[in-house]
Amino acid sequence: MFDINNIIRQNIKTLKPYSSARDEYQGEASVYLDANENSFGSPLEQSYNRYPDPLQFEVKKRLSEIKGVPPKHIFLGNGSDEAIDILFRSFCNPGVDNVILVPPTYGMYEVSANINDIAIKHIPLTEDFQLNLEGIAEAIDEKTKLIFICSPNNPTGNSINREDIETVLANFDGIVVIDEAYINYSRQKTFIQELTEYANLVILQTLSKAWGLAGLRLGMAFASEEIIEVMNKVKPPYNINEASQQLAVKALQNIDLINLWIRETLAERDKLVLELKDFDFVLDIFPSDANFILVKTTDPKGIYNYLVSKGIIVRDRSKVELCEGCLRITIGTPEENITLIQTLKKYK
Numbered sequence: 545m546f547d548i549n550n551i552i553r554q555n556i557k558t559l560k561p562y563s564s565a566r567d568e569y570q571g572e573a574s575v576y577l578d579a580n581e582n583s584f585g586s587p588l589e590q591s592y593n594r595y596p597d598p599l600q601f602e603v604k605k606r607l608s609e610i611k612g613v614p615p616k617h618i619f620l621g622n623g624s625d626e627a628i629d630i631l632f633r634s635f636c637n638p639g640v641d642n643v644i645l646v647p648p649t650y651g652m653y654e655v656s657a658n659i660n661d662i663a664i665k666h667i668p669l670t671e672d673f674q675l676n677l678e679g680i681a682e683a684i685d686e687k688t689k690l691i692f693i694c695s696p697n698n699p700t701g702n703s704i705n706r707e708d709i710e711t712v713l714a715n716f717d718g719i720v721v722i723d724e725a726y727i728n729y730s731r732q733k734t735f736i737q738e739l740t741e742y743a744n745l746v747i748l749q750t751l752s753k754a755w756g757l758a759g760l761r762l763g764m765a766f767a768s769e770e771i772i773e774v775m776n777k778v779k780p781p782y783n784i785n786e787a788s789q790q791l792a793v794k795a796l797q798n799i800d801l802i803n804l805w806i807r808e809t810l811a812e813r814d815k816l817v818l819e820l821k822d823f824d825f826v827l828d829i830f831p832s833d834a835n836f837i838l839v840k841t842t843d844p845k846g847i848y849n850y851l852v853s854k855g856i857i858v859r860d861r862s863k864v865e866l867c868e869g870c871l872r873i874t875i876g877t878p879e880e881n882i883t884l885i886q887t888l889k890k891y892k
């Protein structure tokens with residue numbers, strides 16, 4: 545049985561969190577002399593002289609409407625990368641605990657584990673990029689705190705079988721983190737609806753991909769109230785700046801445009817796959833549920849360098865386990881995709 549008291553770090557459990565001026569007085573007032581801000585204003589058209597809302601209420605209200613979860617189940621980070629780091633700092637004892645990663649997958653889990661001095665157990669995906677359930681079951685020990693599953697997975701592009709994820713959720717007493725950075729492009733539905741079913745579930749999403757806001761740095765975690773409370777306690781008090789909060793609230797009104805871009809991206813992905821198949825240096829294109837495709841080629845380095853020389857940058861993943869020969873190509877605008885294909889036609 546999952547019990548947060550069994551997995552939270554002792555020092556975090558007893559931590560007295562920082563209490564900001566905004567925590568100590570939350571009403572409306574006409575004169576604020578409690579936070580050592582500059583009351584004169586900012587040297588800009590818009591003023592940013594006041595500290596932002598530490599719990600980002602307006603952004604969460606909007607997200608709550610879109611995602612169908614109450615704000616109490618939402619954590620906001622300075623990118624998902626901050627949420628990942630905070631999960632390590634909240635639940636994993638440095639030099640003692642371990643986490644399970646299922647490569648090939650997103651690189652930040654490993655970097656964050658290393659920064660926090662947390663041991664990693666690697667249980668590679670199967671040949672068809674699915675979970676090795678037996679391997680995961682065998683690797684779990686009493687010091688295993690987190691299992692990261694990225695679905696749709698970066699860099700392979702496929703979704704992980706839902707039943708397999710549910711098997712892990714049901715049989716692990718630590719936290720299962722499902723990274724849904726690419727969920728808006730996926731045929732699979734989000735796990736957000738399963739939050740009531742699994743107390744050990746954390747879902748990561750981001751405004752960096754389909755929402756087109758990578759520069760704002762806004763990542764989300766969805767989880768039980770008790771997990772969100774721990775994460776809020778550990779995060780820096782003002783981790784989402786005022787400009788990002790305001791722009792996010794504004795951007796989140798434009799869901800129709802985002803849905804249009806998603807449909808266009810998927811149509812472009814299908815077109816690109818058909819065109820790439822015709823090249824004799826393309827050996828395989830893996831089925832994608834994301835806004836990128838993993839393409840197996842005869843000469844990844846040569847193609848990569850050729851494209852760079854023409855001003856087109858893709859990601860060389862050929863040194864990654866199970867991705868030998870592969871380039872990862874993001875789906876661009878129709879014009880960018882035409883440029884890519886025209887350029888590849890002149891290769892060699």
Ligand SMILES: *Cc1c(COP(=O)(O)O)cnc(C)c1O
Binds near residue numbers: 624
């Ligand atoms: C791009 C990406 C993210 C996004 O990270 P941010 O810090 O929110 O920009 C998270 N997870 C995966 C798997 C990604 O590919």
